[in-house]
Amino acid sequence: MQKRISPAFYVVAIVYSFISLVPFVWSVYTSFKPTNGVYNTWVPFSKLTLNSYKYLLTSPQVSFMQWLLNSIIVALIVTIGNLIVNTLAGYAFARFKFPGRGPLFMVFLAVMMIPGQVVLVPMYILLAHLGWINTYQGLTIPFLMSPFMIFLARQFFLGMPNELEEAAKVDGLGAWGIFFRIFLPLARPLIATQTIFTFQGNWNSFLWTSLLESSQNMYTLPVGLNNLYGQYNAYWNQVLAGVLLLTIPMIIIFFIFQKQFVQGISTSGIK
């Protein structure tokens, strides 16, 4: 079905590409401007400098490297933890028969409807009692499970053919063997989708991290950057350099896993 496409479509598509990209380009440009020229619209190429980046990465007043490290540690732990917990749970709901399976699954479905902010206060109280405010435990352990990802995992494993399991049983594999040797190696797309969205969600997380990080040594990047602007009164070139250092890792991951991102959103509608 070959159709001729009007050039107007290309014009619209390109115009919106500009709208989408200009804020990024402008931030990159500003981050290279010298501090005394931040508010000049045009700064010649020869005047551009790496000073903002140098300031962020080396200034003793701003623990940017610590924030970056915190972000990486927390996002990695939360992502790996979620992968294990949600995949196991989804598999159990899809492939094992046991008393109470239906009602339990309904509970997981039901809590998906409750917005996370409802538990903001109790969670703060609980973590304060445990002494977990401003700790890695507090930033990771409460966030290792996602009902939505369990639901995705269940759907994925339900969609796999029963013959796989029958054949494995004939070969004498037990419940664990069937999971680890047969199903897990086939679950790559599921693992990819989960990894991408959990990592993204955690890397960009702001509400919970603002609640649980009050000491600047424990800031993750989004909280640190917000304070760079607010508390530290940093100049815009420095703030935007920080914005880019926060954004670039996510953009790289997005480029590498572009296909999985698109598939993930199309099948589940998540961000």
Added chain:
Amino acid sequence: MKRTGSQRKSRFDQAMAGYLFLLPAIVSLCVFLIGPIIYALYISFFHFSFLDPQNKAFIGLKNYIHLFRDPLFLRALWNTTLYAIVVVPVQTAIALFLALTVNNLKGKTFFRIVYYLPTVTSTVATSLMFMFIFEPQGLLNNFLKVFGIHGPNYFNSPTFALPSIMAIAIWSSVGQYMIIYLAGLQDLPAEVYEAAALDGATGWRLLKYITLPLLKRTTFLNVVLSLIGTFQVFDQMDVISQGTGGPLNSTLSVVLDLFNQAMSQNMGYASAIGFVLFIIILILTVIQKYFFERNDEAGV
């Protein structure tokens, strides 16, 4: 005899494996979700401050009643509703428009990547990017000057602050909804189009009578996701107003109000806000479900 014995053993093994696989998820669910939900409901009936637990007092429904007389909360609810009313339809419309535009183009992948970039970017990052662009002497006002328009100081103006945040939110998430639309377009049956082409339908008529009705389910999905997201808005408001919801509470959202109340130790009250938010989202979800089912009956 032996066989049924081994079958029973296998069934027992399976159940044990099932519980074991679920154990971490169930522990997490109870400790960090269901437990806190019950506790949140409990303290929403109390006057309670974490720093001063001795003076905890049962006050029944007073937190909930007070909510609807509290000008701050009512303002937050109004701002959030307005935000949702503008952002949801505009975002959905632009997403649909872009999906239809890009769908048959060469270089579809390129456009898809470019439009989706804002969505993978942290909301803190996009908020800061736009705060600079929206400065009184910033890029936007310099651009408007070319057309002789004198732009305002967006985030210091009670009139312009919220609409500016709406614009940022739309820019940030259009890509996500566009991708859902593109997936919806992919699933449309080619036979319908061939039949329509035979009947001589083209262009706008094709769009109006074939494509849009067939995309109804996708549209509902997008609207619901977008509604739930907009009612939980926090990041942009917090970064841009630096937590105050200002100027003059014009950017105070429900979740920002909840957060600030919790931080100023009105913890029972903050929990009550959380439940009201939950009920609002629940009602929106039920309405959406009703629409879905009605559409299914109509065979759409």
